[in-house]
Amino acid sequence: MRASRLVSLLLLLQSRGRVTARELAEALEVSIRTVYRDIDSLGAAGVPVYGEPGHEGGYRLLGGYQTRLTGLTAEEAEALFLTGLPAAAAQLGLTSAAATAQRKLLAALPAELRGRAGRVADRFHLDLPPWYVGAERTPHLAPIADATWNQQVLRIRYLRWAEPHEITRTVQPHGLVLKAGNWYLVARGEDRFRTYRISRILEVEVLSRSFDRADGFDLASHWDDYLDHFDRRRHRDTAVLRLSRRGLDRLQSLLEPAVVAAGKTTAGPDRTGWTEIEIPIESVDAAVPELLKFGGDVEVVAPEALRTEIIRALRAMNRAYGVEVRN
Known part of the structure; x- marks a missing residue:
């Protein structure tokens, strides 16, 4: 268990750069005292971990230190293939990229894990849409996803329930959510976040100008708050x-x-x-x-x-x- 935690700690330092002891403790779900002991253990093992004191301090790896960790367990290899969403990848225009990534992962795995990971796709299939509901047409999803990734401003023509039914808005796309088989765009416009159902977007234009994401914006937390507010607003x-x-x-x-x-x-x-x-x-x-x-x-x-x-x-x-x- 401790060896696995040390590997996770090293990967966190490698992927995030400078990280505080508190952030490491929260990510690993351990005490700060345990983080201090684990940092000492990494240092004793020859990993160049450097601690910087002060309010803006934290731990980081020196000199761009990188490690190649190939010790996936059988359960971890299987879990990687369970995270794939082929239907979602297809709608986003990423079918080829997802298939290539999966092939590369299979090739990198040891032979005994390759078979187990490959069997997951044969035995588990994720079907997102609910029963008796056809998939919605989302012809504008791919350009919206591309603009979201590249932080480009969008001008959309949208069909809503309230009058006037057709509206045109200029928005900053901050995230996409797949809920019960339906795609939603979370975007900021006029200093306010709104949610748009992708299937109801009639027209989209990707503008040449970019934008900066809102400070501290967290898509998962925003979506949870939106659902809670939606339920309270709907149940009057x-x-x-x-x-x-x-x-x-x-x-x-x-x-x-x-x-x-x-x-x-x-x-x-x-x-x-x-x-x-x-x-x-x-x-x-x-x-x-x-x-x-x-x-x-x-x-x-x-x-x-x-x-x-x-x-x-x-x-x-x-x-x-x-x-x-x-x-």
Whole structure:
């Protein structure tokens, strides 16, 4: 375990340049005291590690020191092939590059690992889009990706839901996200970050001027914040439900995770054995088909408008099947 950590520490120094003890500790998930001991061990082994004191200090390798580490474990070699996304690479125009990189990696591996790594592709396949949903057309993805990589400004014509539906904006592309088989562009314009669905970009022009990325921008953190804000903005209303034991068991499979999580924090059983919960909803119209999935295992308590719409839908279903309903 310690030998593996020393290798990881050396690779961090080699790839990042100057790194503080705290940054190394966070990356390796160990204490700062452990980092100090590991640095001493590398020095004793002949690795030229130099420590610079002060606020701007840290550890670095002297003289552009490089090491060739080929000791991949079987699990590491297999994991490298599990990280490949051939469908995503194809959409980005990188099919040939990805295939070439994979061939080079296979050639560099020892014979006993080459077979294990190659078998991963035969036994595991990653299919990103959800069931029953066709892949979206993204004809502008490749130039957008290229501009994102090269930090070039884009002018896009975009089709949105709100009016006016077609808009033109000049943006600085900071990142691309692949979510449930759909591509999204995260870009800054007018000192504000916005998210654009790539399939809804009607036209794109890569401008000749470049831009500097926003200081401290982290794509993964920004995306998490965006999803959280999107859920809160979309779920503007709430509904109070009573669920049978079976309905409560089916909650997670019938409603989206954010709704389920909110409902579980309010759950409380009543005297009849049913459980009352409060969930966020987008609107009455959107909630009706979602709650009809529960059949007789749910009762809408509030709001009254939602309860009325559920009753209306059930009466319409009864009429369709010729069932007489008495008030």
